[in-house]
Amino acid sequence: MPIFTKKLIYFVTPNLDGFNELGRQLQFFGFEYQVFDRNSALLAALYTEKPCIVVMDEVGMTDSTAIQCLPLLTKLFNGPIFLANFGIDIGKQLEYLRSGVSDFISYPINLQTLIDRLDQLEEHEHIQPYKVLLVDDSDTVAKWASTVLSGAGMVVKHLADPLKVIGWLERFNPDILLLDVYMPQCQGDEIAKLIRQRAQFDSIPIVFLSTETHRGKQLMARSMGGDDFLVKNMDADELVAAVSITAERYRTLRRWMTRDSLTGLLNHTNVVESLAREVARAHKESRQLSYAMVDIDHFKLINDQYGHSVGDRVIKSLSRLLKQSMPNPDAVGRYGGEEFALIWTDHTQIRAAQRTDELRVLFNGLAQSNADGHFVATFSAGVAQLEDGMSAQDLIDAADQALYQAKAAGRNQVGLAPKR
Structure with missing residues (x-):
């Protein structure tokens, strides 16, 4: 069955608070969630609406263990079932696999790891025909x-x-x-x-x-x-x-x-080529076009304080947010390092700035994880609008200058390039 017709996740656990917090973070990436601690409530929900995936605590629920719940669960749901666990031996893994578990994920559940797995499932589901x-x-x-x-x-x-x-x-x-x-x-x-x-x-x-x-x-x-x-x-x-x-x-x-190997977004060369095509089309068809440069604030400090692996996770969290919010995959790319490019076709500068600022607010709400807990990362952006006679490089330079002004004004904001 198609598993990603709706991005709904069912969490099965006796620990409602922990999974509710994880679910709230997943909402930033377009997922919906429900948490169940009783077998009867889970089964009733499955009759009403099927999720794209079930994530089950190895403990099970308050009224049944995972092994007890799985037989009926697999009769009502034929999608992927992940078992969240603190580490179980291969014999126990085989028992769970035979009972219907399709994959395992380790506690404590890392948001980025879970989204990586969900991305893989979605990509496999949505393979385009040759x-x-x-x-x-x-x-x-x-x-x-x-x-x-x-x-x-x-x-x-x-x-x-x-x-x-x-x-x-x-x-x-x-x-x-x-x-x-x-x-x-x-x-x-x-x-x-x-x-x-x-x-x-x-x-x-x-x-x-x-x-x-x-x-x-x-x-x-x-x-x-x-x-x-x-x-x-x-x-x-x-x-x-x-x-x-x-x-x-x-x-x-x-x-x-x-594509960039870390984020899966268009790399520098190809996002610039995509922008050049859109610039040519906008000039030819007299269409609106705006372009935004996005830069993670104090990224060197994040790497120095938390390590490069955490810095990579921050980049990936922003790339997913941008990719899921843009109209098509060729409208966003990793320009380089912690910089990203957004191509806003059929957008005035003001509308593109509003949309970019909405993304800024969403990114501010993401809890970035590290060894000691969580922290918040922010970004600054500069937005420029295509004008008569401007080339793709002119548009990039204008957005870059607006980004510089946003950083000089205190960061965590969107700057506008002045009209020529």
Whole structure:
């Protein structure tokens, strides 16, 4: 069943106060929660509304142990069940696994660790279907391949004219390009060579699809920029497997190439490229565009006082808050260190500043954990609006100057760049 249709967590524990505090912190990241200390209340709630996950104390509840509760719980709920524990041996873990527990999480429960696990579950649940651009002048072959791949859950776009491939690569943004070798207008390897001359398409795998069986000619075609060679009369299951394996491998590589390893946000290069695209679009279509630079206050002091691992958790907590609050994943990135970039499309400067300030207030409410307890981290921000004649770099410089002014004025606030 889809487990993240609603971000609702059920906590099962005799310790209501501790889990209520954890739940309140999770609310900052868009989760809802309910805490149950009695078996009857939990089972009644499951009949009414299913959560995305159940987190159960190893003690169980006030009226039943975890082992006693699990059989009926698993009949009513087939989603993930985490067991929070102080450390149990492998024999006990096996007993819990056989009773329906899917994973274990250690006490004391660290907010960031729990969210990491929830993120992994959500990403697995929301894997996007592979997008395949098929370039082949044969309607018969194209129909067969499209039917096979679409039947496997992929999104397929067939293009009969190879001379239009560049435009469709930009618009469709496929995970993989299937390219016929022999076409009336040109050879597939010629098109592959042209594609490989454009850096923005480096991460798209090109797989030749042809009746050619001569190994030397296949290798020659691949030397022009192809990544693999498939024969057209191959088995349907083999086609699905070959396309899936290649598309998944390159999707993973693309993620590592474009995303920051700590936060999963766009890295510096790619968030700047995303901003440049939005600037060009805003100028062309006369649309509003604002940009915010966000910087965690006194971050060096956090690292010096609590250690770099705590500093990393502060960065991750802010990155999650920003990612969940922005309109799309390409609208936020880690600019560098403790700095983040927010692209506010169709926003005036005032509206973008208001939205950024709402995020500032939310971040202030997060309890950041360390070895001795909790502390509060804050951020400052600068917001600039795109004006006629401004480039992406001009917009970045204006927001950066506004950020500097916000820090000079006392930090933990949002500064506005003056109009030119």
